[in-house]
Amino acid sequence: MPSQRRKFTREEPESRRADLIAATLDLMADAGPAETTVRAIAEEAGLSQGMIRHHFSSKEDLINAAYQAHMAGQLEGSERSVAGDTARARLARFVTASLTSPVVDPRALSLWAAFIHMVRRDPAMRATHEENYLAYRDRLEALVAATLAESGRTATSEELRRLAIACNAVIDGLWLEGGALPDAFAAGEIEAIGRASVAALLGLPLDDGTEE
Amino acid sequence: MPSQRRKFTREEPESRRADLIAATLDLMADAGPAETTVRAIAEEAGLSQGMIRHHFSSKEDLINAAYQAHMAGQLEGSERSVAGDTARARLARFVTASLTSPVVDPRALSLWAAFIHMVRRDPAMRATHEENYLAYRDRLEALVAATLAESGRTATSEELRRLAIACNAVIDGLWLEGGALPDAFAAGEIEAIGRASVAALLGLPLDDGTEE
DNA sequence: CGGTCAAATATACAAACGTATAATTCAATG
DNA sequence: CATTGAATTATACGTTTGTATATTTGACCG
Numbered sequence: 001m002p003s004q005r006r007k008f009t010r011e012e013p014e015s016r017r018a019d020l021i022a023a024t025l026d027l028m029a030d031a032g033p034a035e036t037t038v039r040a041i042a043e044e045a046g047l048s049q050g051m052i053r054h055h056f057s058s059k060e061d062l063i064n065a066a067y068q069a070h071m072a073g074q075l076e077g078s079e080r081s082v083a084g085d086t087a088r089a090r091l092a093r094f095v096t097a098s099l100t101s102p103v104v105d106p107r108a109l110s111l112w113a114a115f116i117h118m119v120r121r122d123p124a125m126r127a128t129h130e131e132n133y134l135a136y137r138d139r140l141e142a143l144v145a146a147t148l149a150e151s152g153r154t155a156t157s158e159e160l161r162r163l164a165i166a167c168n169a170v171i172d173g174l175w176l177e178g179g180a181l182p183d184a185f186a187a188g189e190i191e192a193i194g195r196a197s198v199a200a201l202l203g204l205p206l207d208d209g210t211e212e
Numbered sequence: 213m214p215s216q217r218r219k220f221t222r223e224e225p226e227s228r229r230a231d232l233i234a235a236t237l238d239l240m241a242d243a244g245p246a247e248t249t250v251r252a253i254a255e256e257a258g259l260s261q262g263m264i265r266h267h268f269s270s271k272e273d274l275i276n277a278a279y280q281a282h283m284a285g286q287l288e289g290s291e292r293s294v295a296g297d298t299a300r301a302r303l304a305r306f307v308t309a310s311l312t313s314p315v316v317d318p319r320a321l322s323l324w325a326a327f328i329h330m331v332r333r334d335p336a337m338r339a340t341h342e343e344n345y346l347a348y349r350d351r352l353e354a355l356v357a358a359t360l361a362e363s364g365r366t367a368t369s370e371e372l373r374r375l376a377i378a379c380n381a382v383i384d385g386l387w388l389e390g391g392a393l394p395d396a397f398a399a400g401e402i403e404a405i406g407r408a409s410v411a412a413l414l415g416l417p418l419d420d421g422t423e424e
Numbered sequence: 425c426g427g428t429c430a431a432a433t434a435t436a437c438a439a440a441c442g443t444a445t446a447a448t449t450c451a452a453t454g
Numbered sequence: 455c456a457t458t459g460a461a462t463t464a465t466a467c468g469t470t471t472g473t474a475t476a477t478t479t480g481a482c483c484g
Contacts, residue, residue, distance in 0.1 A: 010431055010480055032329035033246065038472060048433045052472090055431095059472065110332070113325040117244035120322070166409040169385030176384050177377070180328075197378040201412045222450055222461055250442060260463045264442090267461095271442065 006048075017055050017065070019045045024066040029107040033114045060122075067115050067125055071132045077103040078136065087146035092195055092206050094143055098171050099178065099194045109179030140168055144202065151204055163201060170197045218260075229267050229277070231257045236278040241319040245326045272334070279327050279337055283344045289315040290348065299358035304407055304418050306355055310383050311390065311406045321391030352380055356414065363416055375413060382409045 011019075023045035027036040038059055042049040056062040078098045084090045102108065119129045141164035148155050148163075155163065171194060178190045199206035223231075235256035239248040250271050254261040268274040290310045296302045314320065331341045353376035360367050360375075367375065383406060390402045411418035 005433060005478065008432055008480075010482095013431085016431085032333070034329070037470080039470090049472095050433060050435095050474095051431085053474080110329065113328040116325045117246070117322065121244070162405055162408070165386075165389070166382060166405050166412075169389060169405070169409070170378060170382040171385065172388050173381030173383065173385035174377075176388065177381060193374050193378055193381070196374070197381070197413055200378075200415070201409060203412070217448065217463060220450075220462055225461085228461085249440080251440085261442095262444095262463065262465095263461085265444080 013055060016047070016051060019047070020052060020055060020062060021066045021069050024062055025070055025111065028066070028114045029110040032110075036114075063118065064122070064125055064128075067118070068128050070111055070115075071128060074103060074108065075132055075135065079139075087143065087150045088204065088206060091143040091147045091198070094140070095167075095171060095194045095198050095206075096191045099174055099191045104175050104178040104190060106179050106182050109176065137164065137168055140164055140171075147202065147204065147206075153204075166201050167198050170194065170201065225267060228259070228263060231259070232264060232267060232274060233278045233281050236274055237282055237323065240278070240326045241322040244322075245329075248326075275330065276334070276336055276340075279330070280340050282323055282327075283340060286315060286320065287344055287347065291351075299355065299362045300416065300418060303355040303359045303410070306352070307379075307383060307406045307410050307418075308403045311386055311403045316387050316390040316402060318391050318394055321388065349376065349380055352376055352383075359414065359416065359418075365416075378413050379410050382406065382413065 020041060023041050024036060027040055027044055031040070038052045039049050041062070042051060045051070052059060052062055056065065077100075078094065080097050082090055082094045082097065084093055097103070115125070115129075119125045141160065144164050144167060145155075145160055148160070174190050174194050174197075178185060195206050232253060235253050236248060239252055239256055243252070250264045251261050253274070254263060257263070264271060264274055268277065289312075290306065292309050294302055294306045294309065296305055309315070327337070327341075331337045353372065356376050356379060357367075357372055360372070386402050386406050386409075390397060407418050
């Protein structure tokens with residue numbers, strides 16, 4: 001009987017790497033880290049398991065790459081369509097974008113939980129993590145500062161810091177609840193609560209500015 | 213050469229179970245779920261690995277028991293010293309207790325992340341999770357309702373729901389940030405931001421009532 | 425259109441995992 | 455103080471893991 005070796009087509013390494021990263025994130029989110037084995041990843045990607053060590057130096061290397069790809073996508077999601085004539089409108093849109101799918105998503109929450117232990121131990125992943133986290137926080141603080149200034153409100157840097165932390169917290173908390181209990185909220189409800197909460201924290205009205 | 217079998221003392225099954233649970237939580241929080249093997253647990257507890265299947269029907273059974281023990285401790289932490297003459301004071305103390313160690317703790321955050329995937333798959337753990345989560349949320353909503361009523365404020369059940377979600381979110385978010393970056397906040401800062409944020413969300417002053 | 429080389433597959437291997445079983449030892453009981 | 459039984463240790467077993475190696479194959483090039 002002749003070999004039953006399966007047929008395959010050659011692809012560019014970049015494409016194969018992307019496929020393996022996507023398969024890794026899918027498994028990590030749906031099945032969990034324990035089930036994310038090299039064999040499961042290869043099967044999910046429709047490849048043989050040898051491909052992992054052919055395109056990445058180790059499984060850990062692949063996990064790192066997957067984490068980086070995921071975090072980049074998350075930040076991009078929050079930055080999406082942050083525009084508007086006024087600082088107030090830009091802040092409102094930033095809050096809305098941060099609380100809209102796919103940023104708020106059971107999958108994103110699953111991935112966050114799956115990666116956090118690796119982040120704590122691996123310096124490379126830790127660096128990626130802190131970089132993205134602080135970028136988000138600074139972005140929010142700048143938007144809050146601009147919004148306060150625009151309304152003629154003055155705030156010390158200490159007050160500004162506390163306000164940014166509180167706004168960040170309410171967004172994080174809603175992100176967490178929305179991801180953990182996706183069916184517990186109506187469409188658009190989390191975004192609305194987020195905008196109203198940030199408005200209450202700042203003591204300013206904060207409608208989106210583009211809705212009618 | 214005679215046997216080098218190690219000496220041991222008999223303990224009550226309950227005590228051994230508690231030791232194994234404590235070792236499991238320590239490992240889960242510090243080393244992560246991947247390193248929490250039956251051998252590592254037994255070594256952490258100072259016992260032989262056979263003890264796990266002698267006192268629990270499987271490793272999974274032990275994990276379940278450890279999760280239950282952890283969650284019970286967390287809820288107890290938030291309920292601690294929730295007292296006061298006024299609803300406002302009780303709410304302030306509830307917020308404070310929810311944002312104080314050991315509720316806010318890198319260890320608690322680690323454990324939450326470690327368990328979330330198991331919670332999603334195992335019905336028994338899911339039941340434990342939802343029970344404790346909803347108990348917390350209902351407790352908070354009741355305190356918010358009482359505080360509003362005390363101040364002569366009226367709120368529809370829909371408004372109340374949204375306020376409770378927002379308060380819960382800011383507490384969750386601060387819990388998350390405090391656990392993730394414990395060195396980024398001064399002592400008592402998270403609690404203070406939490407009380408001020410809940411006050412701003414409700415539009416009511418919310419001092420602790422017992423501090424001087 | 426045959427030659428070449430990386431891309432792929434297939435297989436093998438040592439280590440570690442959860443579990444099962446056998447062999448001991450402590451402490452209570454009469 | 456001998457007996458007994460559960461608590462405990464020690465060892466073994468089959469499976470799965472990440473990794474290493476050998477073999478095959480598809481596509482590009484002269």
